[in-house]
Amino acid sequence: MTFRDDASLSTDQVRRGGRGGGIGGRGVAAGGGIGGLLIAVLVYLHGGDPSGLPGGTVSGGQVDYSSPYVSDADAQSGTSQAFPQCRTGADANEDVDCRMVGTVISVQDYWSGAFRDYREAPTVIFDGSVQTGCGGADSSVGPFYCPVDSTIYLDTGFFDQLERLGGDGGPLSQMYVVAHEYGHHIQNLTGVLARSQQDRQGPESGAVRTELQADCFAGAWVAHASQTQDADGETLLEPITPEQIESALSAAEAVGDDRIQRTTQGRVEPEAWTHGSSAQRQHWFMVGYDTGDPRQCDTFNAASLDG
Template identity: 40%
Template sequence: MQWRGRRGSGNIEDRRGMGAAGAGGVGVVGMLAILAVGYFFGIDISPLVQGMDQGQPGQSRPLTEEDQQWGEFVSVVLADTEEVWAPVLPEQAGIAYVDPKLVLFSGVVQSACGGASAAMGPFYCPGDQRVYLDTDFFDMMASRMGAGGDFAYAYVIAHEVGHHVQNLTGTLGETNRLRSQMGERDANQISVLTELQADCYAGIWARHAQQRFGAIEAGDLEEAMRAAQAVGDDVIQSNAGRTPVPDSFTHGSAAQRQEWLMRGFNSGDMAQCDTFKAAGL
């Protein structure tokens, strides 16, 4: 992915130097609270990241050169999503696009949705319209999930921005309302359809980013496809030593996530991302 030397977004809030104290020190209760919100990029991946450093209360640190590089990368990707969705959302949905903020944090963080741990993965909080990301997740994708590469990481960000698009269109609020009225199995199905639509929106971003900026290089789509596979519920459950149980899926299988990512990329059309209609709902 060609990203160096390009415009970065001004909608970045960097809390990484604040340490756990600045994030609020959520602990176990906070982790459970944010898990219940259900806006994470993947299901609970904590079985895969046991031993991951979560920081110590009251501890702060200066940003390393690597931290600064990650910050620049995330800023450029976020800027690309802004430039893509600003025209696409009004043209295809008749809704004005409002830029989200992206919060970089280390270890733990507080959001309007509660407290979160880095072990739970990136997430979007509709309460404050912010994407939350600990870039250590990218290192974990490369080292433990076999899904490294800058375009794979860009897909992660674009997926979370996809949830922001859902929030602006009203889809996210409606699906959460429906889930609160359903049993676990049906609620999980709605969650899967919500996540697959966000994957499809990430694909739309990738297509328009390529057309507008020529940012995609050879092998980039393959990186994104590997990432989509790695965060499939079936793959995550298998890697955690559990037998995959489809009724427990909340984000979709690896094959589903890859399918909807490419559906968005191939069409560039939000109308082709109606996972709910495709499921007969």
């Protein structure tokens, strides 16, 4: 997806966070996100043993999606609103941080109109490690949403890993990731996000249904993204193209449970799924995109998750 070159960017919805290095103590208990599978992926990419994953550890703290969320008084320390390089749509087309700034503007503009009770949520772009309302996290966790502080956390280095997994590296493949995390914010506002904790593995699990709904919400945003206006009331994004949709689908395919399992352990085990298969993720993204209607994203009552 391409930003209009002379569109105006505002950076007040995105903050810089993180101090670099590792983290100690407990790990992050995040509410949801594409990052849940990435621990297994990173082990694979660095030559480790992926047996027993997903799950794993992060710098000495277990990534535990079942434990109560942890409040951390230091959650927002080290953040700032300084993205001086991000002024125009041309900057967003060239710089990944600026692309994230522009994406957040568009996604939140969409949900402000589509969801009556929407409350804005910031994104924190970090390097190395970051303290959050859900605990400490480092880059190996991947992008995630923390419901305690209603914030999306993202190390843009994740996009390099996504490309190595099969994503095509295009702008919309990256923007899809951010839109997916904002889908979890919508789920938190509606109370649906908690259902991912009740049934956390398996092809029909609450966890899988939660992730597929977030994919569908991302598709619904894409269908309306070109209607976003910048601070000057001008168009922020150019119309979407079929090639750009294929780019988003390449990212959805790359983070499917079956693809990750086949890559890391050479076999597919549906009973261990937490995010859905590649085909399911692509299908639900397209449900959102084709209908442009988030009300069609009810994965919890769908007769089949396969379409």
